Amino acid sequence: MTCAIYYSTYYGSTQQYAEELASRLGTAAEPLPSSPSAVAAEPAAGPLVVLAPAHGPLHDGAKFLQQLPAAVLGNRPACLVTVGMTLDDEAVRADAAGGLLGKLKDSVTRFYLPGRMHYSELSGPHRTAMRGLVSMLKLKPGKSENEQALIASYGKDIDRVDLSRLAPVEAWAREHGA
Structure with missing residues (x-):
C-alpha cells in the first residue's frame, strides 16, 4: 500500500514536515490539489495524510x-496534521x-x-492582523499561557519546528498500511 501525503503551507514549516x-x-x-477530484480518482490505497497550518480561522x-x-x-x-504556533497543551x-472538520471529526485522526x-x-x-491581535491581548486581563506566549513572541522570528515530533504521525501511517 502507499500513503498519500498532501500539504498546504504559508511560510514553509508545513512543507518541511x-x-x-x-x-x-x-x-x-x-x-x-485545487480540486478534491484528483484524490477521488486515485485508486483506494493506504492512508491519506493531510498537513496544513492553522492560519487564524482558516484551515486548508x-x-x-x-x-x-x-x-x-x-x-x-x-489524518489531519495541523501545524501552528499554539502551545501544545492548548492545541490539543x-x-x-476537530471543530472545523464538523461531521468528519470522528473519522479523521488529528495531530498537532x-x-x-x-x-x-x-x-x-x-x-497587520497579528499586530491587532497582540494589541487586543495586551489589554485582556487574565491572559492564558498561550496568550502570554503570543505576546512575548510578537515581532520575533520563532522556529519551533521539531521533526522528531513526526514520530506519532509516522507510526499512525504505518499502522494503517503505509
Whole structure:
C-alpha cells in the first residue's frame, strides 16, 4: 500500500514536515490539489495524510477533507496534521481542527505540530492582523499561557519546528498500511 501525503503551507514549516514524513515513508509529498477530484480518482490505497497550518480561522486541510467525496474517506484512513504556533497543551485541549472538520471529526485522526513564524517574512495583511491581535491581548486581563506566549513572541522570528515530533504521525501511517 502507499500513503498519500498532501500539504498546504504559508511560510514553509508545513512543507518541511510533509517532505520529511514522505521521506520516512518512502513516498512523495504533494501540495493540496485545487480540486478534491484528483484524490477521488486515485485508486483506494493506504492512508491519506493531510498537513496544513492553522492560519487564524482558516484551515486548508480541514476544508480539503470536507470537500472529498464520502467514498474516498470511507475507503481509507485519514489524518489531519495541523501545524501552528499554539502551545501544545492548548492545541490539543482546544482541538480547533476537530471543530472545523464538523461531521468528519470522528473519522479523521488529528495531530498537532509546532511550526515557525518569522515576522520578517509575514505578508502585510498577516503582519497587520497579528499586530491587532497582540494589541487586543495586551489589554485582556487574565491572559492564558498561550496568550502570554503570543505576546512575548510578537515581532520575533520563532522556529519551533521539531521533526522528531513526526514520530506519532509516522507510526499512525504505518499502522494503517503505509
